[in-house]
Amino acid sequence: MPELPEVVVTLQGVLPHILGKKVSRVTVRNPNLRWPVPKNLPILLCENSLQSARQRAKYMLFKFANGHMMVHLGMSGNLKILQKHSPPEKHDHVDIIFNDEVILRYSDPRRFGSILWIDGDPSIHKLLVHLGPEPFSPAFDAHYLYSLSRGKTTTVKQFLMDNKIVVGVGNIYANESLFLSGIRPKKSIGSIPLNAYKILVANVIEVLSKAIRQGGTTLQDFAGNEGKTGYFKQELFVYGRGGKPCLKCKKTLKEIRLGQRSSVYCPSCQE
DNA sequence: CAGCGCCCCTGCCCGC
DNA sequence: TGCGGGCAGGGGCGCT
Numbered sequence: 001m002p003e004l005p006e007v008v009v010t011l012q013g014v015l016p017h018i019l020g021k022k023v024s025r026v027t028v029r030n031p032n033l034r035w036p037v038p039k040n041l042p043i044l045l046c047e048n049s050l051q052s053a054r055q056r057a058k059y060m061l062f063k064f065a066n067g068h069m070m071v072h073l074g075m076s077g078n079l080k081i082l083q084k085h086s087p088p089e090k091h092d093h094v095d096i097i098f099n100d101e102v103i104l105r106y107s108d109p110r111r112f113g114s115i116l117w118i119d120g121d122p123s124i125h126k127l128l129v130h131l132g133p134e135p136f137s138p139a140f141d142a143h144y145l146y147s148l149s150r151g152k153t154t155t156v157k158q159f160l161m162d163n164k165i166v167v168g169v170g171n172i173y174a175n176e177s178l179f180l181s182g183i184r185p186k187k188s189i190g191s192i193p194l195n196a197y198k199i200l201v202a203n204v205i206e207v208l209s210k211a212i213r214q215g216g217t218t219l220q221d222f223a224g225n226e227g228k229t230g231y232f233k234q235e236l237f238v239y240g241r242g243g244k245p246c247l248k249c250k251k252t253l254k255e256i257r258l259g260q261r262s263s264v265y266c267p268s269c270q271e
Numbered sequence: 272c273a274g275c276g277c278c279c280c281t282g283c284c285c286g287c
Numbered sequence: 288t289g290c291g292g293g294c295a296g297g298g299g300c301g302c303t
Contacts, residue, residue, distance in 0.1 A: 002296065002297085003296060003297090034279065034280095034297090034298090034299085058297075058298090072297085073296095073297090074279095074280095074296090074297060075295070075296050075297055075298095076280085076281075076282085076295085076296080091281085108280095108281095109280080109281050109282065110279085110281050110282080110295090110297095111279080111280055111281080112280065112298085113297090127298095127299080154274085158274095161297095163297095170296060170297070171295090171297085172296065239296095259275080259276085260275095260276070260277085261295095261297095262294085262295085
């Protein structure tokens with residue numbers, strides 16, 4: 001489930017409990033995530049203190065003196081804090097235990113997520129080096145999208161979800177941003193004028209920041225770090241609503257597939 | 272080299 | 288009530 005807002009909310013929620021603390025032990029119950037959890041992760045982490053953490057795309061980067069632990073939540077992962085040990089459940093794959101017994105626990109039913117170790121500069125890691133700008137960075141603006149799209153026929157939804165163009169816009173927020181912008185998901189990017197890109201950029205930023213403020217979108221797996229759930233789902237206009245009436249004009253929302261992902265739009269509100 | 276499918280995996284929901 | 292099929296928030300990778 002995690003889209004960018006969930007990643008940001010997760011990192012914000014978890015960090016105050018572990019920042020500056022030293023790792024005392026690490027338990028890896030199931031290393032078979034998207035890529036194997038490094039066998040020496042416990043050795044790498046133990047006796048080192050968490051110096052800082054930040055997010056790049058949907059990756060979380062936890063900085064230690066000897067390198068970075070990079071965590072991705074995939075489709076169904078989450079991180080939570082436990083103040084004291086409690087019995088792990090079926091999909092609780094990794095525990096990182098700090099010296100005050102606080103536990104950072106990684107869970108992921110589908111195991112599409114990953115926990116990797118990076119020596120040296122994370123920005124040149126092969127999974128990060130080709131990523132486009134963050135949606136909240138000044139580099140992500142209408143002129144940028146406009147210039148990249150001239151002469152191309154890619155659909156605008158796939159363009160928005162392409163990590164080389166901009167990171168962090170997943171399926172939910174791509175659908176929502178396009179609805180708010182009045183642009184059909186299938187629209188060819190070369191035919192979209194600069195003004196429409198201005199509206200689109202503003203809506204992508206608005207939708208993502210609103211979701212962050214509200215604690216992320218909760219579908220089936222995500223629970224906030226304190227056990228709270230997100231409230232954004234109540235405000236989705238199109239995602240998951242194919243065949244239902246448009247909340248603005250009451251016409252029936254259409255559902256199509258683009259790049260194997262469901263895309264919902266209003267044939268009346270979106271052109 | 273860009274673009275398009277495939278696939279990793281479990282859970283859930285729907286229809287029979 | 289049981290089971291098979293399809294679908295789910297991501298995204299790297301191999302192939303055309």
